[in-house]
Amino acid sequence: MPRGAGRALPGGGSQPSFQVGQRGRAGVCGAYRPGRGRAVRIPVVVPPWLRAARDASADGISWLDRLPELIGAACDRWWLEVNGPPYKGGVCGWVAPVSRADGSPAVLKVTWPHPEAAQEPAALRCWGGRGAIRVLEEDRAAWTMLLEPCLPGTPLRDANLPVERGLEIGANLLNALWSESAHLPRGHGFDSMAETCDRWADVAAGRARRYGDVLAGLGVDLGVLDLGIELLRSLPGSAGRHVLVHGDFNPGNLLAAQRSPFLAIDPKPLVGDPAYDPWQLVAQLGWPIRREDAATLVWERIRRLSDLLDLVPERVAAWGVARDVEGGLWAASAGDPGKGAKWIRSAMLVAPLLDGRPG
Known part of the structure; x- marks a missing residue:
């Protein structure tokens, strides 16, 4: 259709084509x-x-x-x-x-x-509205989706709910997502967590060599960097079961809805260990890492979520170390070593929990 041409609308009239204005305005x-x-x-x-x-x-x-x-x-x-x-x-x-x-x-x-978003529509369709929003229409070539609305849309992080209730909401959503994807068909097309984390570990190791001295000057224990990178490599292969994980299950991606108390949005799906998913909910719901009793609070949350999700709590903690180290090294590589150090100090606090004890 030539630019400016219209098409008939129901009830008469025509629909003008889009006219591009000045970029950025x-x-x-x-x-x-x-x-x-x-x-x-x-x-x-x-x-x-x-x-x-x-x-x-x-x-x-x-x-x-x-x-x-x-x-x-x-x-x-x-x-x-x-x-x-x-x-x-x-x-x-x-x-x-x-x-x-x-x-x-x-x-x-x-x-x-971008690669992380490539499989978002397929994941949402796989879950079929259980625990996550529904896809109404999709144009894969244009990276465009029409989604069901989440109303009122308040993120869980801003809902002013007791932490215990927030953990229960998150656990209910994760159980719904995981149960819906427990038996993926052959040729499902989703990325493997093991292969993805291997690539991340290679990149993280290079960043540790490049930025380790800077981070050490900001109080980072370089041994925790090594531990986090090793866990990125080893955890996926030792998982007892595999599901389609959400991949970015932070409380900003859980929105209040009408057909369910909350629904998940914006997945970055991988197939692998379900213990990968809970850490962001533990760490970002009320930001317990900032508290003086952070280690005790984090361990209590991990144990509570593990009970609700039938997970091993030390495994959830291990993913916390792996993900915070990977994230901190990314931040350092992006020009913000201070932010990266804060992230990795979170991993330092969580590392003792791998033995089942607060620091």
Whole structure:
């Protein structure tokens, strides 16, 4: 269809094509307004936090240039109206509320293409709405999804619930996700945790050699770096069972919903050890690492979640060390060794728990 040409809308009128505005400010999206039978123009804004995250690379800038067109194409394809600003916080995609042609609410997500997000739609479809949001439509080539809405959408981290209740909510969701994916078919296409963690360990080892002295000057025990890297390599192969893990199960990715108290969003799926998933919930729900009695609190949380999830608590702690070391070394490589040191000091606090005792 030539630029500027329209197509017929139910009830008469035509739908204008998307017109790209100046990059980084706004575009204008033609979208059907349900029940009105006429074309409308919707401003499309690229939020500053998304621009700041993606402006650092040529691929990111190219994607930002195409983003208004991608949004407009999705509105045209699925008869959508963008009816609110993008949700705050996301740095790997443009996500906003929309209305469908029948007036029902939905969420449009246009993802910046990157490997961690490649299997998100397949994971959500695998879970089929049990413990996670549903996919309503998908355009794989455009990295675009139409998702069911989570209303009111309050993240678990901001829900002001008792920690015990938050742990129970997280455990219920994980049990739902894991049970739904316990028997994946052959050729499922999801990445292997063992292979992925082997690659991460290789990268982490190189970063430890490069940034170890800097981190040691910030109070990091280099022995914990070695331990975390070794655990990245060994833990996946010693798992007693394999499931499709969420991969980014932090309390900001668990949203209050209507058909379930909370639902998970934004998976980064891998097939492997279920004990990989709980650590972010332990560490980020109320940030116990910042407390003076951090070791005791963290161990209590690990034991409680392990009881609810039928996991070995020392194994959950081991994944905490592995993931915090990997994350801390990534932060150091990204130019923030101070943040990396904080992350790794968390691993230092958790390492004694591998023996089943607070530090």
